[in-house]
Structure formats: structure tokens, C-alpha cells
Amino acid sequence: MKLTFIDGEENYQVIENIEAxxxxxxxxxxxxxxxxxxxxxxxxxxxxxxxxLAFCGxxxxxxxxxxxxxxxxxxxVDNSNCxxxxxxxxxxxxxxxxxxxxxxxxxxxxxxDQKGANNNYNSDVRDDLIILFNSVMIYLKYLAKxxxxxxxxxxxxxxxxxxxxxxLQQEIQQxxxxxxxxxxxxxxxxxxxxxxxxxxxxxIMAEHVRKYLTNEKSIILLSVKIEQLIDAVDITIQREQNGxxxxxxxxxxxxxxxxxxxxxxxxxxGLEEYCNKELSYTFKNDDGQELNEDYHSVKEAVTHSIFWKxxxxxxxxxxxxxxxxxxxxxxxxxxxxxxxGMSLRDKTKPEEHKxxxxxxxxxxxxxxxxxxxxxxxxxxxxxxxxxSDTSFNKSVLANLSTLSILxxxxxxxxxxxxxxxxxxxxxxxxxNVLEYLSQxxxxxxxxxxxxxxxxxxxxxxxxxxxxxxxxxxxxxxxENENAxxxxxxxxxIFEHTNNIQRVxxxxxxxxxxxxxxxxxxxxxxEPQSRDRRLINGDELIKSIKELGSNRKPEEEVYQTKFRLMxxxxxxxxxxxxxxxxxxxxxxxxxSAIPSYMMPFNSGxxxxxxxxxxxxxxxxxxxxxxxxxxxxFCPTADDVTIYDFASQQKWSLLNFIQRKNGRNxxxxxxxxxxxxxxxxxxxxxxxxxxxxxxxxxxxxxYSSLNVKCIEEFYxxxxxxxxxxxxxxxxERPYEISxxxxxxxxxxxxxxxxxxxxxxxxxxxxxxNIVEELFPSQxxxxxxxxxxxxxALKDVYxxxxxxxxxxxxxxxxxxxxxxIIEIINHTQRN
Numbered sequence: 152m153k154l155t156f157i158d159g160e161e162n163y164q165v166i167e168n169i170e171a172x173x174x175x176x177x178x179x180x181x182x183x184x185x186x187x188x189x190x191x192x193x194x195x196x197x198x199x200x201x202x203x204l205a206f207c208g209x210x211x212x213x214x215x216x217x218x219x220x221x222x223x224x225x226x227x228v229d230n231s232n233c234x235x236x237x238x239x240x241x242x243x244x245x246x247x248x249x250x251x252x253x254x255x256x257x258x259x260x261x262x263x264d265q266k267g268a269n270n271n272y273n274s275d276v277r278d279d280l281i282i283l284f285n286s287v288m289i290y291l292k293y294l295a296k297x298x299x300x301x302x303x304x305x306x307x308x309x310x311x312x313x314x315x316x317x318x319l320q321q322e323i324q325q326x327x328x329x330x331x332x333x334x335x336x337x338x339x340x341x342x343x344x345x346x347x348x349x350x351x352x353x354x355i356m357a358e359h360v361r362k363y364l365t366n367e368k369s370i371i372l373l374s375v376k377i378e379q380l381i382d383a384v385d386i387t388i389q390r391e392q393n394g395x396x397x398x399x400x401x402x403x404x405x406x407x408x409x410x411x412x413x414x415x416x417x418x419x420x421g422l423e424e425y426c427n428k429e430l431s432y433t434f435k436n437d438d439g440q441e442l443n444e445d446y447h448s449v450k451e452a453v454t455h456s457i458f459w460k461x462x463x464x465x466x467x468x469x470x471x472x473x474x475x476x477x478x479x480x481x482x483x484x485x486x487x488x489x490x491x492g493m494s495l496r497d498k499t500k501p502e503e504h505k506x507x508x509x510x511x512x513x514x515x516x517x518x519x520x521x522x523x524x525x526x527x528x529x530x531x532x533x534x535x536x537x538x539s540d541t542s543f544n545k546s547v548l549a550n551l552s553t554l555s556i557l558x559x560x561x562x563x564x565x566x567x568x569x570x571x572x573x574x575x576x577x578x579x580x581x582x583n584v585l586e587y588l589s590q591x592x593x594x595x596x597x598x599x600x601x602x603x604x605x606x607x608x609x610x611x612x613x614x615x616x617x618x619x620x621x622x623x624x625x626x627x628x629x630e631n632e633n634a635x636x637x638x639x640x641x642x643x644i645f646e647h648t649n650n651i652q653r654v655x656x657x658x659x660x661x662x663x664x665x666x667x668x669x670x671x672x673x674x675x676x677e678p679q680s681r682d683r684r685l686i687n688g689d690e691l692i693k694s695i696k697e698l699g700s701n702r703k704p705e706e707e708v709y710q711t712k713f714r715l716m717x718x719x720x721x722x723x724x725x726x727x728x729x730x731x732x733x734x735x736x737x738x739x740x741x742s743a744i745p746s747y748m749m750p751f752n753s754g755x756x757x758x759x760x761x762x763x764x765x766x767x768x769x770x771x772x773x774x775x776x777x778x779x780x781x782x783f784c785p786t787a788d789d790v791t792i793y794d795f796a797s798q799q800k801w802s803l804l805n806f807i808q809r810k811n812g813r814n815x816x817x818x819x820x821x822x823x824x825x826x827x828x829x830x831x832x833x834x835x836x837x838x839x840x841x842x843x844x845x846x847x848x849x850x851x852y853s854s855l856n857v858k859c860i861e862e863f864y865x866x867x868x869x870x871x872x873x874x875x876x877x878x879x880x881e882r883p884y885e886i887s888x889x890x891x892x893x894x895x896x897x898x899x900x901x902x903x904x905x906x907x908x909x910x911x912x913x914x915x916x917x918n919i920v921e922e923l924f925p926s927q928x929x930x931x932x933x934x935x936x937x938x939x940x941a942l943k944d945v946y947x948x949x950x951x952x953x954x955x956x957x958x959x960x961x962x963x964x965x966x967x968x969i970i971e972i973i974n975h976t977q978r979n
Contacts, residue, residue, distance in 0.1 A: 208419030211481030579661030699783035812889030
């Protein structure tokens, strides 16, 4: 079934005729409504308690359009036995006018309009009908508020008010019967739109419907949000009881269930019921010609249109649609209308493109967030208003730290420390926190907040990439162009960092040791991590010095050695100050200097190899290579190691640029094509890649280090993820990190011994556990605190409760026993 949305119909009721049923989004709802309506008609005089057919759903779910379409198809056309009154809108009610009066008024207006007219109405009963109108109106005065009763009757008449309710009900039933006799019909159809909309009067209206409009002569069609009606009744019950009652909500549920039984409800379709259906979006061009845009699904129409108009990527999965797809029909159609009104992205018209982006962000930051509860919405809006890129990650975490689920988790306490410097809080840190929060799938509000933050990152990453590639030669490695005498407030350390780097802040991925690759098992020694480890920095520096002082770029042996040095320059994350094995390798968050940007000067040898560091380091290869300039360049006037590598066709740097897997016609130059291949500019892609890495972790990898790393890069080179085609006519583009092919080729050809000479550092230190526990015995608290601070990766292998069971609290534990248990846990 293909749905059809017509551009321009998104802000008013869409009334479908009988021919539109088959391709209607409400096809199933019409079938259910038919059954309920037929049952009500068949019961006739035996129907005593329920005469309601309710169209139920959230605001904007289409319940009014569905109800009005059903009336047009069924009541006005198919069923000649029904007389339908005009639709009643309760939002216009006030303290002096109630729903019964309005229904009676509509009936009387029909009689007056037909006075003397040439029609098929039964004029013989008109006089009796007028008498009944008058009688009902007298009884209606008794429905007035208590403080108004004195305007209508004296003290004696007040006694009559005690039984007026029953009499009024009987009189209204007689009036309905006589009116139907007058119009030559059998059933009166009363239609009420949004019964719950008038929150203060919803309960009174519901009571009037229940007491006075429920009879065998009428059928009531109404649209309602059941949850809101229950809340309105609940509030009234609480008010009457002068305080909140624990049972008031249950009473409200029972009341609404009796008024509108479940069997009488037509529930509007949720997004999951139509998001996978084909969609034809109909519109008129400037010449008035009607055209169609066809999509494989409703959810595709949203995400593809966003991409084609703004460049922002939102992904649907097979099991669910992206949260950017509106959950109500009205919001969906309004978003599609907004997107349709935008021009397609055109590189030659950058201002139009940026205007599209601004318009979408206004929608996302101001309209989409209204789905969030007040607490989550305030966090989202504060994050949306952040401006600084370098401090963005820290500010996001500061806002998230107000959530109890994080503030109560000790594992994130060091990361959330306000003393941390902004430039040391990375995108990888934030992604870890978001991944943790996303595991709480039962909290829908939290899931939407996580989606919002990831989407903000996707927007920032894409815009940063867009800015850099607009003038890649100027913006990839920015130069300080400030005029003489101008105050330059930015730290000199950041003057050569580009916009993408400032969002990522050092690392895309922050992972625990051995979570990417299985450790290297060495007989008689503790396992050594292979995904992140300390390498022989002194050997790397020694080799770089030799290559710089004795340059022979024409020799094959020199080329092979140089490419291997490039590989390690690209996989070194940062420098650490290590005095003993127990010192932490992680970059210090409270350090005033960002270690991932500092040059590796003389004496620097404690370098951290990070198998995923190239994703950050290749964002600015000139800055990455320049960290080693002091060792390659004998003098300051000498050519830099980056410039030297750029000049050699055989260099790893040029291999990476050539192996970009991109269509050269789509990019300004090879450098732009290479950056497109390298840069992860979407948070959902980043999360999916990390998930792929976690899955691949348990595949069989070679025991040889160089082969193991080669196999790893091969496993993520083709991600099997797809992004959207650039237009309707193109095929989806498969996301692949083709630059990793250059790493594969290098590792395949390099000498194992040369590789391990740098990669396979062996520290001449005592066993780490022996260093941590030099005394003869320890209490439980000391053991656990030491583990959680000095051996984080081992500590995380077990829960705190499991560690407590291994080291009971009521005794002291001997040193040998502690070492044995920890080493055993570390190996497994």
C-alpha cells in the first residue's frame, strides 16, 4: 500500500472520501470504526449504557481527520437512517454554556432552517417537537451552577431539582425521538471533537454526555486523547476531595473506561504502523503542474530529505525508525512540508545551503525538543546554546552530570571532575557516557536526550568538516593570520588545529585495554595489550633521526623504513610521564597541556600506541607529523618531515591520500577526497563502528603482532554501513575507510622484527601487582581502592560485589593470596 501526502494539507483536516480508503493511512481504522458503528446500530433499543464510538490518539495523530472522513464515508453517504449534527468543538465552551445546550441548539436550528422549506421533513410533528424543545430548556436550567439557581426557581421549586436529572434524561430521549420522526431518520449522530481539550471542563462535559446524551436514539462520535481525559477527571476528583487521593487516578481510569469502553475505541495508527509504507509526496511546481516524489518508506522520506537539503545524516534501522522521524502524523507532514520548501544542496550556492541548515536547526532545537520532559528539555536547550568547540565536550558532560543515573555512578566520577581542562575531554569520552546511558532502554526520555546529543554532535562534525573542505588548503592546517598589534587570545598550542580537531579533542574512541584486540599471551609473563600500549619511543626517535640525517629517498630499503616510521607516527596517541609501571597511561584530564598535541622533544620515549589513533591523527597530518620535527630536521630551516613525506610518491602519507575510494570528480583535489574518506562526521556512524569493533574483538586474530593489527584494520575497512544517495536516481553509498588499505599494504610488507623492535617494548620493572602490594597483608577496602585506581582494566573485569566476595571484609588477606587472585583475573 502506498500512502499519498499532498503538500499544503499539513495544517488542516484531510477529509477522505470512500474511494480513498484503500490507500489511506487510516485504512485499518475505518474497518474498526465500521464494526463498532454497525454494532451500535444493530443494538437499537437494547442499547442502554454505551452509545460512543471514540477515535483515540495523541495530539496530531489524525483522529479528527479520521473521524470526519468516517462521517463523510459512512454517515452522510452510506447510511440513510442517520441524521448527523454539525461537529461540536468543546474548546468554545464556557461556564455558562454546556454541551447539552449546544446539542439542543443545533437541533433547534435545523428545525428553524427548515420552516416552510420544500423538503421531506414531517411537518405534522413540528408543533409537538417545539413543545419538547421548550420543556427540555426548562429542565436545562437546573443544570446551572449552584450559585445561579436562585435566578431560576424559588425555594419550593428547589425540591423538584432533586429529581430533575432523571426527568431531563427522559425528556431529552423523547426530544431525540420526536426530532428523528420530524427528519425521517432513525438515529441521531452527535460528533464531539477533542473532548479532552478543555481541561477544566472535560469532566463536566463527560458527565453531561454520560447522563443526558446516552440513549438508544443517538450515537456519539468523539475524538479524544484518553490519557488526558483521565488526567482531567483525576484533577476534578482530587479537587472535590480537597487533596490528592492515592485512589483518585484509579477512580478516573474506571470512570473513563465505563464512559468509553475499550471495545468502543478506534486507536489511531502509531508511527511504527506506517513508517515502512511507501510514500508518494504530491506537490505543484511553479507552473501549477502536479508532480510526485516517491519514497520507499515514510521514514526514508524524512531522513533522505534532511540529507539532500542540509547534509545532516540521520539513520533508520531495520527494526525502528530514527527518532528524528516525528511520532505524530501532523508533525510528520509539517516536517516534510518544511523540507520540501528547501532547495536541494548545491555547492555553487553555499548561502542557500547554510540557510537550510539554520532552518532545520531551529526546528530541531526548538520544536523537536518539545517531546522532552522539562528536565531533559532544559539539558538539551543548554547544550544547543553552547558555542565553544574546544570546551563543548566538557560542557556536555557537565550538563549530563545532573542526571542521577550518572551522578550515582562512581566509574564516571574522574571524567566528570570540574577540575578537568576542557581540551582534555574528548569526543571519545562523551561517546562512552552516551553509550552507557543508551543501555537504559526503559527510560524513553533518556533515550531521546541521548539521541538529541548524538545528533548535535553529528551536526557539529558535519559543519566542521564542511568548513574545513570549503578551503582545504587554508582551513586544514590553519595559520595565524592576525595582524600586527592585534590581541590574539587563543592559546598558541591550538593555533594550527582545525575545526574538526577542536570538536574531537584528541580521540574519537576511548576504550579499555584489550577491548579492541585480544592481548598478546607470553609464556611465563603477564599478557600484554595490543590495542593500546607503551611502545619503544626511544627506538622510534632513533630511527627518525637516522632517516632525517641520512636521506636516501631513491632507495627501496629507506622507503620501507620511512613508511614504518610514518605508521607509528600516525598510531602514537600521546606522550606520558612514566616513572613506574603503576603510573596511568591515560592522558591526564587535569593537565593544563593537551598531551595529544605536544611535540615529542628530546628525551621523549614513553609513547602510547593506540590502534584507533589514526582516525584523529589524520584529521591534520601536518600537525601530527610535526610532533617529530625536532628529530628529523637538523636545523630549523630544514624541510619538515611532513613536507618531505608529501614530496615522496612512495610515502605512506601519499598512499593514504591515493587510496581514498572516492570518485575524483566529486572533489576539488586528492586531499579533499582523502579527508572525505577519513573523517567520521556522524555520531551514529561512530557508534556503529565501535559496535563493529566490539563484535570483531572475538574473532580469531593472529598471534603475530604485525599480522594481528593488519587483520584488525582489514576487519573495519569495509564497515558494511550505508549512507544515503545524493539524489533520487543514485544508489546508496557504502561507508568504507579505504585509507586503511594503505596500512594493510605496509603491514603486509614490513619486517616483523623491525616492527616489534618499536612496538614490542618490554619494561624492566617488577611485577605490577607486587609493586602495588609490598606489605604482608591488607584489608578489603585497601585492596579494592588500589585496584580501582591503579588497575582499572583488571578491576572492571568483575563487579565490585564479586571482588568483595573474593576478599571478604571480616579478615585481612595475605600478599601472596592477593597477587595470585589478581594475576588470575588479569589473565582471564
